[in-house]
Amino acid sequence: MKPLTVLGFLGSTLDASKFGPSRWNKWRPTVGLTMHEDLRVDRLVLLHGTVHRRLAEYVAEDIASVSPETSVEMRLLDFNDPWDFEEVYGKLLDFARAKPFDPEAEDYLIHITTGTHVAQICLFLLTEARYLPGRLLQTQPERGTANPAGTWSIIDLDLSRYDSIATRFAVASAESTSFLKSGIDTRNAAFNRMIDEIEQVALRSRSPVLLMGPTGAGKSLLARRIYELKKLKHQVAGPFVEVNCATLKGDSAMSALFGHRKGAFTGAVADRPGLLRSADTGMLFLDEIGELGLDEQAMILRAIEDKRFLPVGADKEAASDFQLIAGTNRDLGEAVAKGAFRDDLYARLNLWTFHLPGLADRREDIAPNLDYELDRFAEREGEQASFNKEARQRYLAFATGPEAGWPGNFRDLAASVTRMATLSSKGRIDLDSVEAEIQRLKRLWSGQSEVNDDILAAILSPETLADIDPFDRVQLAEVVRVCRASRSLSEAGRILFTASRARRSTANDADRLRKYLARFGLDWASVTG
Template identity: 60%
Template sequence: MPKPNKRQVAIGLLGPMLDSGKGTTRWERWRPTVSLFQHEDLAIDRFELLFEPKFTALKTIVSDDIRSVSPQTEVREHQLHFADAWDFQDVFGGLHDFCRSYAFNPDEEDYLVHITTGTHVAQICLFLLTESRYFPGKLIQTAPPTKWGSGPGSYGVVDLDLSKYDRLASRFDRETRESTSLLKSGIETRSDTFNRLIERIERVAVASKAPILLNGPTGAGKSHLARQIYELKKSRRQIAGPFVEVNCATLRGDGAMSALFGHVKGSFTGAASDRPGLLRAADGGLLFLDEIGELGTDEQAMLLRAIEEKRFLPVGSDKEARSDFQLIAGTNCDLPAAVAGGRFREDLLARINLWTFALPPLRERREDIEPNLTYELERFAQREGVKVAFNREARERFLAFAIGGDATWIGNFRDLNAAVTRMATLAAGGRITVETVAEEVDRLRRQWASTSLRDAGRASDDECLGSVLTNDAMEKIDRFDRVQLAEVIRVCRQSRTLSDAGRTLFAASRAQKAKPNDADRLRKYLARFGLDWEKACEG
C-alpha cells in the first residue's frame, strides 16, 4: 500500500484487445486498465495512459470510463509511436524514451507499472525498464474475476528490490557462499583479506567474460584458482568448452607460436601434419596462460588479436582460424616494469588488466595454514587411498612452526603440499609423530636457508642496500655494517611483520632475555641508518 504522505501514480499501456468494448455491454467485460481503478483498497491519484495514435478512439473511451469509476484520479494521455508493436528494439526504444522524458519524483510519489496489457514484447520491456530503475517503482498485475461479471478481479504488486524478500535474499546469500566455497575448494579460510578477495573474484567471474589477471608469487595458487573459476562458470552454464592450461615459461623459440596458434602441414621442417594449437583447443572454454610475462613479443601481438577479434593465423597458413575463449592470465613478475623495459606489450597489458587480483603469499596468510593443512591431508588420502592423521602433539608442534616467524614458506603452497606429502608417506600406521614433524621442520629450514643464499647471490649486498639508501648514505656506512644491514633488509622482506622479522633476527639472544622486545630492537637498529619497517620492505 502507498505511504500516506505520498501520491500514488500508475503507468500503463492501452490494451487494444483486452481494453476494447463499446456501448453499455462493455461494462460486462473485464477490462484490465479500467479494473485497476475499481478496487476499493487501491487508491490511485494519477494515471499515465500510454497509447498508439491508431487507438485514439479506444483511448478516449477508456479514459472516460476511468474518470467515471474513480473521479479522484487524474488521467494523463501520452502518445507512443511503435512501427511494430512486436519488435523488441522498437518497443524498448519508445518506452525508454518515455522514461527519460518523464519527470519522476520518487520523494513525493510512488509508482506502479501495469504490465497486464500490451503485447508480450511490451510487457517484457516494461519489466526490464522497471528492474533497471528507469521506472522507479513496482510492478502491478491485474487478473479477471473467477466468475464472469463478479467484480473487478484481483491485482498483485511486485517489488523488484530482491533485498526486501528475506527468503530470496537468503537463497542468493547461500548461492554466493557456495560459489566462494567452490573457489576456495571448500577450505574454511580465516584470512579476512583473502576472503574478501575471493568474494570479489566470484562476483567478477559470474558477471564478466573479460580477461582476468592473477598476480602472485610462484606457488600462491594461481593455477588452482584458475581451474576453480572454470568450474564455477561451468556450474552456472556460462561456459561449455574445456579448461586448457599452459605455462608460457615452457614455450621457447619457434615452437611457442606453433603450440599456441597451431600450424599447417609443411609450414616448417618437422611439420608433418596440421596442429590445431592451444587457442583452438580452448574454443568455447577457458584458456589459462600461466607466466604470461614469459611470452615473446611476436606471440604477444598474436594473442592480443586473438583476444580482441577471436581470430588468428596459424603458422604457415593464409586462412584465419577462430576461437572464442575466456582468458585467465597468471604472472609472478611486474608486468608494468616489463612494459617499461620493452619486454611486454603495453596494449596487451591494457587488454588483460581490466580485472587484476593479487594473490598473497602463504606467509601473509598464516591463519589459513591450519585449514589448508587439513585440506592437504584429505587430498593425500584421496590420491593415495590411505587416511593419515597427526597425533595431537605432532600437529601442535607443526602448526607452531608453520605459523611462526621463522617459517618463510618461500615456495608457498607447493612447500606446504610437499611437506604434508613427505610426512604422510613416512607415517607408520597412518599416524604422523613428533619425530616425523621434527625431521620435516629441519628439512624445510635447510631448504629455505639454501634458497635464501641463492637469492642473496643473485642480489649483492650493494644492490640490496641501493634499493633503500642513496649512494651518499651508503658511502658513510662501514663495509662490516653493510653486510649486516643487507641481511636485515632481506629478512624484513621475507617476513610478514616487524615482530616476525625481529624474532628471526634475534632468535638466539632473545632466549636469554626475560622480556624480549624483538620489534623494538629491530626498529631501533633500522633507525640508526635512517630507515623504518616500511622503507626496509621496499624494493
C-alpha cells in the first residue's frame, strides 16, 4: 500500500479541549482520525492560523502519543477574513499549486470536517477540480458513546460509479439539449454534437456567443431557447431583447441601441433607455451584427467588456449587465479583412462560435421538423392538420431529394407546411395538396431564373440561349437591365464597372461593355431596341 497523507484544517472549536486527562473523553476530529485501526495516517498536513498556533502544537503532541507513526506537518495559513470566499479560495488555490503532490507515490485524503463552512466548501471545490488530487474524508462523533475516535467515511466524487446519480445527470443533460432543439428529435450527427456543445457553454459561461449561418437556419429561435434554458436554471433574471441590426440605419442606430437624452437631437422629446439598458440582467440578441456601423461596433465592444456605455447626448455613462448572443449570415472574418468589421470586436465574439447548417445540409432532419411545424400550426391556428401516408411519403421524397434547394431554409419549410395545412380539406393533407405545393415551391425557387430567361429570350434565339451556362445567364441579364435603364453605352459602362474603373489609370468603359456584349452576338442596338 502507498503511504497515506491527510490534509485538513485545525478545528479551532472542535479540536479544542481542556488541558487535562478529560480531553480523552471528548471527540476531537483531527486527533480522532489518527486513532482508527482501519485508517493508517502516515502524514497529516495541518492547516492553521497564527492565532491558533498553540492549539495546533497541542493537537500535534496528542497525535504523537496515540499514533507515533503519523508525522504531523503544520502549515501556517492566515486569512484576513475567514468568511471571505474569494480570499479563502485564492489562498488555498495558491497552496495547492505550490505543494508538490505525487499521486503516484502516495494517496491523499482531504479532511472537510473542520474549518469554517467557507473553508470546507473551498476544499471540496479544489478537490473536485483536481487541484487537490485526493478523495474527501468526513469524520463525526459516534452517537451514544464517549469514543474519542468517532467514525470516518470517504466521499467519492466519481459520480459515474453511482448508477442512479449518473442516470439523473444524463437525463437532465438530455432534457437540456432537447430543450435547445425545441423537443425536435434531430438526426444529423454534426448538428446534435453542436447542440451538446452549446448546452455546455450556455450553462457554464457568460461570454458572448456567435451564431453563424444562412438566413432562415434558425439562429433567432436557438438564441431564444438558450435564453429560456438559462432562465429555467435561474442564471438570468432579466428579459430577452432581440434586434435585427439590418434595420438600424444612420443616427437612429445609436439611439436605438444605447438610448438618448431628451433634446439630444431634433425629435428627441423624451429620454430613451435603449435596447442595451432594456436587456440589463438578461440577454441581448443582435441578429445580423455584421450590418452595424463601425462606431456602433466600438460602443458594443465597450459595453461587453466594461458593462458601460454613453447614451446619445448624455454626459454620464449608463450601465447594463447583459449576456450577448450575436447572429450573422456574413463571413465576419472576411468583413474584418475588408475593414467592414472591427477585428477587436470579432476577437471578442469569436470565443464561442457555432455554424448552423442550412436545411439542405440536414435533410435527415426534415421529417422531424415537418412534425414540429404541424404542431406549431395547430398551436397557432387552433386546428390540427396531418398528412395521409402517401402524401407524407411524396412530400418527404421531394423535400429530401436533389430538386429541393431550400434557399430560405427552415423559413421555407415553415411556410410550405402552413400553406398545405391551411388549404387542406378538413385538416387532412392529401397527395393532390402535396403535388400542388411541390409545383409552387419549384416556381418560387426558380422565379429569378425565369425572369432572367424572359429578358434574354427577347433578344436571343432559343438555340443561343440554350448554349449559355446558367451562371453567365444571370450576369448577362443584369447587364441587359442596366443597359436598358441607361441613356448611352458609356453611361451603362460607368455603372457596370464603377468599382474596377477606380483602380485603372485609363478607362474605356464603353469599349469594354461593347466587347462583353459581342461575346453573345449582341450590340447596343439589339439590347436596347
